[in-house]
Amino acid sequence: MSDKTVPPNRKSPLDLLRPTVRDMPGYTPGEQLADLVKLNTNEGAFGPSPQVMAALAAIGDESLRLYPDPSSGKLRAAAAARYGVAPEQVLAGNGSDDCLTILYRAFLDGGQRVACPWPTYGLYETLAVLQGAQLVRLPFQQIGRRFELPPDLTKKRAKMIILANPNNPSSTLIPVDELRRVCDQAAKSVVVVDEAYVDFALGAGVDASLLPYLDQHPNLVVLRTFSKSYSLAGARLGLLFASAPVVEALMKVKDSYNVNAITQALGVAALGDRAYHEDCVRRTLDERTHLEAAIGELGLTWPEAAANFLLVEIGERAEEIYRTLKQEGLLVRWWRAPELRTKIRISVGKPEDNARLIAALKKLF
Numbered sequence: 001m002s003d004k005t006v007p008p009n010r011k012s013p014l015d016l017l018r019p020t021v022r023d024m025p026g027y028t029p030g031e032q033l034a035d036l037v038k039l040n041t042n043e044g045a046f047g048p049s050p051q052v053m054a055a056l057a058a059i060g061d062e063s064l065r066l067y068p069d070p071s072s073g074k075l076r077a078a079a080a081a082r083y084g085v086a087p088e089q090v091l092a093g094n095g096s097d098d099c100l101t102i103l104y105r106a107f108l109d110g111g112q113r114v115a116c117p118w119p120t121y122g123l124y125e126t127l128a129v130l131q132g133a134q135l136v137r138l139p140f141q142q143i144g145r146r147f148e149l150p151p152d153l154t155k156k157r158a159k160m161i162i163l164a165n166p167n168n169p170s171s172t173l174i175p176v177d178e179l180r181r182v183c184d185q186a187a188k189s190v191v192v193v194d195e196a197y198v199d200f201a202l203g204a205g206v207d208a209s210l211l212p213y214l215d216q217h218p219n220l221v222v223l224r225t226f227s228k229s230y231s232l233a234g235a236r237l238g239l240l241f242a243s244a245p246v247v248e249a250l251m252k253v254k255d256s257y258n259v260n261a262i263t264q265a266l267g268v269a270a271l272g273d274r275a276y277h278e279d280c281v282r283r284t285l286d287e288r289t290h291l292e293a294a295i296g297e298l299g300l301t302w303p304e305a306a307a308n309f310l311l312v313e314i315g316e317r318a319e320e321i322y323r324t325l326k327q328e329g330l331l332v333r334w335w336r337a338p339e340l341r342t343k344i345r346i347s348v349g350k351p352e353d354n355a356r357l358i359a360a361l362k363k364l365f
């Protein structure tokens, strides 16, 4: 990294960066190109609830003039009522990414270990690097169309074990009783289960969440987001669930006003419209079924999906397919990393977007 704004005889502020920050590549978010059909970052396919839009329209100027409630009280109360926990067991974040940052900052000192099955959500690694912690990546065991937990996940003396369930980018699901076993076996670690996509598994009738077991595992932390099934990625809202003492400790780490007033109000409204939420999930699952049927007809394969996306095996042509689709206005996700470079991840979109994608894929295969 060089700084051409600084004369040759002067020191650049870049030289003062912490070496970890200077040398790290940084997290690469999915492309956000509004004029393309976006099937690359797993947002909800349908719009937010009409009740959320009404809450947005009702935001008064005082909500903007004043600081927001630092602890997101009304939102925590609404989330607690919705999910059957105490408000003291809930912490709200500026997206679940913020909840992840809070967890890493709270639990991991330099050199300490955080273990996760791999491949998974890339931010888990970026945050470890920033914290000077050591990420222990353990490959999922792929058995047919299933991804199973690495057998040594709890044996790495990691202070924190983190996993997404359903997992991103594979869309695969680990059964709840296996994750409860992880909590028991790793009694000296914090176990973070990131349930960003769990509503799609629950919507399919699978008992996929660890939230009902929160009180039975003091080392368990569960994360949820409003970016996917609630279609509020732009508002940035995530929830963290843990024991009350853990939440109290994490409150010390978060930014004072980490969730803005508008987002707090939208979150309450979103939680209040359960029927709309369930309908969006059901429509998404119907669309996923159509997409799977069409992709299957092309002879392509993908792991058993529990979320609103598919990780499709393409082979050596994956990058070319990703680029061709992009030229046609369809954005899917492709990674250069060796473990993912033969695959593309396709988010389930609106019916018309999925139809366009299927038509484009039919021309390519």
Ligand SMILES: Cc1ncc(COP(=O)(O)O)c(C=O)c1O
Pocket (backbone or CB within 6 Å): 041, 042, 094, 095, 096, 097, 098, 121, 164, 167, 168, 194, 196, 224, 225, 226, 227, 233, 236, 237, 238
């Ligand atoms: C597994 C997982 N966790 C967390 C996030 C981040 O969600 P948020 O928008 O709430 O920060 C994502 C986003 O793609 C994700 O895939």
